[in-house]
Amino acid sequence: MKKYLISPLEQYRKVRYWCGDESRFGLQTITGKLITLTGVKPVGFTQWKRDNFYIYGVVEPLTGDNFVLEFSHLDTVCFEIFLEKLAALYPEDLHIIQVDNGAFHFSNYLQVPENIILLFQPPHTPEVNPIERLWKEIKKTLRWECFQTLDELREAVWKQLDQLSAYQVKSITGWDFILEALFVSGFS
Structure with a gap:
């Protein structure tokens, strides 16, 4: 009797393309333009x-699905925990x-779950990652706010994240060139 190997892709229900990044939220006031009279x-x-x-996060530009977790700092251990929780959510x-x-994305100590593949964008090109726009939208709502404690800031950030619908996330992160590439690749 012949033994057949299962193709790695056949063991998964579907393939999902996410854009991931981390963003710092702090008590230092985010400034911006103020409108005044002439x-x-x-x-x-x-x-x-x-x-x-x-906040560590991923967004799926095709559907607007997103997954975010809060950590106290950036390092390989936190990133690994984030990946494990994402992998467990959609096993x-x-x-x-x-x-x-x-550096923590490709550390020798990083254990990436079996159902996750990291795709590295070119160095020094944050503009090619759609999740950067999501962070910008969240921070725009926090401009000129002076929070006295991290708990106050945390509450405001999570309120903004919780209010985002999949449609809004898709409209912020669903860039045409990414959606077209996913369509051509058979993701949609």
Whole structure:
């Protein structure tokens, strides 16, 4: 009797393409433009506290699905935990995740789950990762806010993340060239 090997792709229900990144959220005030009357100098209150936390996230531009977790810092251990939780959330799917070249993304100590493939974007090109736009949208709502504690900031950030619908995430991250490439590749 012949033994047949199962193709690695055949063991998965579907293949999903994600864009992943991390973003720092801190008590230092995010500044931006202020609208005032002509001739009136804009005044904004700022603070320079250095306390912060990080949000690790992935978005699927094709569907608008997203997965985010909060960590106290950036390192290989936190990234590995993030990948394990994503892999466990969708265990029957194969996940291709576009990431930047952060040292912890390709550390020798990183254990990547079997159903995840990391796809590294070219160095120094954050503009090719759609999740960067999502972070920008979240931070835009936090401009000129002075949070006294990390808990206050955390609550505001998670409120913004929880309010995002899949449609909104898809409209922010679903760039035409990515969607066309996924369609041609048979992802849709």
